[in-house]
Amino acid sequence: xxxxxxxxxxxxxxxxxxxxxxxxxxxxxxxxxxxxxxxxxxxxxxxxxxxxxxxxxxxxxxxxxxxxxxxxxxxxxxxxxxxxxxxxxxxxxxxxxxxxxxxxxxxxxxxxxxxxxxxxxxxxxxxxxxxxxxxxxxxxxxxxxxxxxxxxxxxxxxxxxxxxxxxxxxxxxxxxxxxxxxxxxxxxxxxxxxxxxxxxxxxxxxxxxxxxxxxxxxxxxxxxxxxxxxxxxxxxxxxxxxxxxxxxxxxxxxxxxxxxxxxxxxxxxxxxxxxxxxxxxxxxxxxxxxxxxxxxxxxxxxxxxxx
Amino acid sequence: xxxxxxxxxxxxxxxxxxxxxxxxxxxxxxxxxxxxxxxxxxxxxxxxxxxxxxxxxxxxxxxxxxxxxxxxxxxxxxxxxxxxxxxxxxxxxxxxxxxxxxxxxxxxxxxxxxxxxxxxxxxxxxxxxxxxxxxxxxxxxxxxxxxxxxxxxxxxxxxxxxxxxxxxxxxxxxxxxxxxxxxxxxxxxxxxxxxxxxxxxxxxxxxxxxxxxxxxxxxxxxxxxxxxxxxxxxxxxxxxxxxxxxxxxxxxxxxxxxxxxxxxxxxxxxxxxxxxxxxxxxxxxxxxxxxxxxxxxxxxxxxxxxxxxxxxxxxxxxxxxxxxxxxxxxx
Numbered sequence: 001x002x003x004x005x006x007x008x009x010x011x012x013x014x015x016x017x018x019x020x021x022x023x024x025x026x027x028x029x030x031x032x033x034x035x036x037x038x039x040x041x042x043x044x045x046x047x048x049x050x051x052x053x054x055x056x057x058x059x060x061x062x063x064x065x066x067x068x069x070x071x072x073x074x075x076x077x078x079x080x081x082x083x084x085x086x087x088x089x090x091x092x093x094x095x096x097x098x099x100x101x102x103x104x105x106x107x108x109x110x111x112x113x114x115x116x117x118x119x120x121x122x123x124x125x126x127x128x129x130x131x132x133x134x135x136x137x138x139x140x141x142x143x144x145x146x147x148x149x150x151x152x153x154x155x156x157x158x159x160x161x162x163x164x165x166x167x168x169x170x171x172x173x174x175x176x177x178x179x180x181x182x183x184x185x186x187x188x189x190x191x192x193x194x195x196x197x198x199x200x201x202x203x204x205x206x207x208x209x210x211x212x213x214x215x216x217x218x219x220x221x222x223x224x225x226x227x228x229x230x231x232x233x234x235x236x237x238x239x240x241x242x243x244x245x246x247x248x249x250x251x252x253x254x255x256x257x258x259x260x261x262x263x264x265x266x267x268x269x270x271x272x273x274x275x276x277x278x279x280x281x282x283x284x285x286x287x288x289x290x291x292x293x294x295x296x297x298x299x300x301x302x303x304x305x306x307x
Numbered sequence: 308x309x310x311x312x313x314x315x316x317x318x319x320x321x322x323x324x325x326x327x328x329x330x331x332x333x334x335x336x337x338x339x340x341x342x343x344x345x346x347x348x349x350x351x352x353x354x355x356x357x358x359x360x361x362x363x364x365x366x367x368x369x370x371x372x373x374x375x376x377x378x379x380x381x382x383x384x385x386x387x388x389x390x391x392x393x394x395x396x397x398x399x400x401x402x403x404x405x406x407x408x409x410x411x412x413x414x415x416x417x418x419x420x421x422x423x424x425x426x427x428x429x430x431x432x433x434x435x436x437x438x439x440x441x442x443x444x445x446x447x448x449x450x451x452x453x454x455x456x457x458x459x460x461x462x463x464x465x466x467x468x469x470x471x472x473x474x475x476x477x478x479x480x481x482x483x484x485x486x487x488x489x490x491x492x493x494x495x496x497x498x499x500x501x502x503x504x505x506x507x508x509x510x511x512x513x514x515x516x517x518x519x520x521x522x523x524x525x526x527x528x529x530x531x532x533x534x535x536x537x538x539x540x541x542x543x544x545x546x547x548x549x550x551x552x553x554x555x556x557x558x559x560x561x562x563x564x565x566x567x568x569x570x571x572x573x574x575x576x577x578x579x580x581x582x583x584x585x586x587x588x589x590x591x592x593x594x595x596x597x598x599x600x601x602x603x604x605x606x607x608x609x610x611x612x613x614x615x616x617x618x619x620x621x622x623x624x625x626x627x628x629x630x631x632x633x634x635x636x637x638x
Binding site: 031037039084087088091093094095097098099101102103104105106108109110112113222226229230232233237276279280282283284287288290291294295298299300 | 372374425428429431432434435436438439440442443444446447450451453454455456457562563564567570571574604606607609610611612613614617618
C-alpha cells in the first residue's frame with residue numbers, strides 16, 4: 001500500500017464527505033425545523049449543477065457562475081416552497097414523501113426540457129485545473145482541495161449562524177417549539193421559507209462544486225440523496241453535529257472501501273473470489289455499516305434532543 | 308374493504324367484484340381481438356397489483372411506510388434470472404436449473420430472508436427513520452446487483468428461457484396473464500385472511516395505537532416483523548412473475564423510484580382497503596400508458612398529478628367509495 005496513494009484516497013474521501021455534509025445539512029435544517037421530509041432535495045443539488053454549468057458557458061467564468069448560481073438555486077427553493085412544500089407542513093411524513101416524490105419527477109423532466117437529456121460538463125479555469133504538491137511527490141487536484149475548503153467553511157458558517165446569530169436563535173427556537181415561536185410574534189411562514197431556501201442554497205453549492213468533476217446530469221440528485229439519507233440516519237436525524245461527523249465517516253469509508261477492499265479480501269480469499277466479492281461488498285459497505293450502527297443504536301450516533 | 312354480511316353487500320363490494328371481473332375478461336378479449344399490446348399492459352398491471360397488495364399489508368394495515376419494496380421485486384426476478392443463466396452457461400450447479408418450482412422457492416425464500424434481516428433492524432425505529440432506512444436497504448440491493456458484473460451488472464440480464472412448470476407454458480402470453488391474475492386473487496385472499504385473523508387485528512391495533520397495544524401486553528415488534536416478512540415474500544413472488552414476464556431484468560427495476568411508484572399505487576388506490584392497491588395500480592399504469600402516448604416528457608404531467616393527488620385527494624380512489632358508504636350508513 002503506497003502512502004501517497006492512500007493520501008490521495010483520503011483526500012477524495014474527505015471531499016465526498018464534505019459534499020455529503022452540504023446536502024445533509026440542508027435536509028437536517030428542513031427536517032429539524034419544519035419537521036419536513038424532502039425527497040426532492042437531490043433535485044436542488046441537480047439544479048445547482050445545471051445552473052452553474054449554463055452560467056459558466058454564458059459568462060465564460062466559473063467564479064462568476066458560482067456566485068450567481070447560489071442565489072438562483074435558493075430562488076428555485078423559494079418557489080418550490082411557496083407552491084408545493086408550504087401546503088404540506090400540516091400533513092404527515094407519508095404525504096411529504098409522496099408529494100416530494102412527484103416533485104422529483106417534475107423537476108427532473110423540467111431539467112431535461114431546459115438542458116437536454118445529455119449531461120453538461122463544466123470547464124474549470126486554468127488555476128483550479130492544476131495539481132498541488134502537498135507532500136514531496138504527492139500531487140492532488142487543486143479543485144478537490146478547494147471543495148474541501150469551501151465545504152468546511154460552509155460548515156463553520158452554518159455553525160456560527162445557527163449558534164451565534166438572532167436568525168439562528170429563531171431557527172433553534174422553531175426547532176424546539178414551533179407553536180410557541182409563532183405565538184411570540186415571529187413570522188413563522190417567512191422563517192420556514194428562508195430556512196428552505198438556505199437548505200436549497202447548500203444543496204446547490206454541493207451541486208455546483210461537483211459539476212466540474214462529474215458534470216451536471218439528469219438524475220444525479222437521485223443517486224446521492226440515498227447516500228445523504230444514510231448519513232443522516234447514522235448521524236441521528238435532525239442533528240447537525242451528527243450529520244457532519246457521519247458525512248465525513250461515510251465519505252472516507254465509501255472511498256477507501258472501493259480502493260482497498262480487494263486488497264483486504266486478498267488476505268484471506270483466493271484472488272478470483274476477492275475480485276468478484278470486493279466490488280459488491282464495497283458497494284454495500286456504507287449500508288452494512290448503517291445496519292450495524294442501527295442494530296446497536298437505533299436512533300443513530302448523535303440523536304437530536306427529543307421534541 | 309368493509310365488513311360484509313351476505314345480506315347487506317355494500318356498493319364497495321360490488322365495485323370491487325366488478326373490477327375483478329373486468330380484469331378477468333377485458334385483457335383476454337383485447338388479446339383475441341388483436342390487441343396483444345394491451346394484454347402486456349394488463350399483465351404488468353396485475354403483477355404490480357400483487358406487489359402493491361403485498362406492500363399494503365404493512366403500509367396500509369400495519370402503518371409501516373416501507374420505501375424499499377422494489378428490492379423484493381428485483382430479488383424475485385433475479386431468482387429466475389440467475390439459475391437460468393447458470394443452466395445455460397454453466398457454473399453454480401447447485402442452483403443451475405430451469406425448474407419453475409426452484410425459481411419460485413428461491414424468490415420467496417430470499418425475499419423472506421432479506422425482509423427478516425432488514426426488518427429486524429428497521430422495525431426498531433419509527434416514522435421518518437423507518438422510511439429512510441427501508442429506502443437505504445432497498446438501494447443496497449440495487450448497488451449489490453449493479454456490482455455483480457457476472458450477471459450483467461448495470462446492463463441487466465436477459466432471461467432466455469422462462470421458468471418451466473409441468474402442464475403449462477409461461478411462453479404463452481394468455482397463460483402468463485391467467486397465472487398473474489389468479490396469483491393476484493390468491494394474494495388478495497391471503498391478505499384478506501390475514502387482516503381478519505387475530506394476527507391481522509393485532510397488527511392494525513399496533514398501527515392505531517402502539518403504546519396501548521403494548522400496555523395490553525402485546526409484543527408489537529414481533530407482529531410487525533412477521534407481517535414485514537410475509538409482505539416481502541409476497542412481493543418477491545410478484546418479482547418472480549415480473550422476471551418471467553419481461554424476460555429482461557436489470558437493477559433499474561429495483562431503483563428507489565420504483566419503490567416510490569409502488570407506494571403511490573397503494574396510496575392512490577386507498578391504503579388499508581383490500582382492493583385499494585389494485586385500483587391504484589390500475590389507475591397508475593393506465594395513466595402512465597396514456598400520458599406516454601401523448602408526450603415523451605410524460606413524467607412532468609404525471610408528477611404534477613401525483614402532487615395534486617396528495618394535496619387534494621385524501622384517502623385515495625377507494626376512499627371515495629368508502630366515504631359514500633359511510634354517508635349512506637349515517638343516513
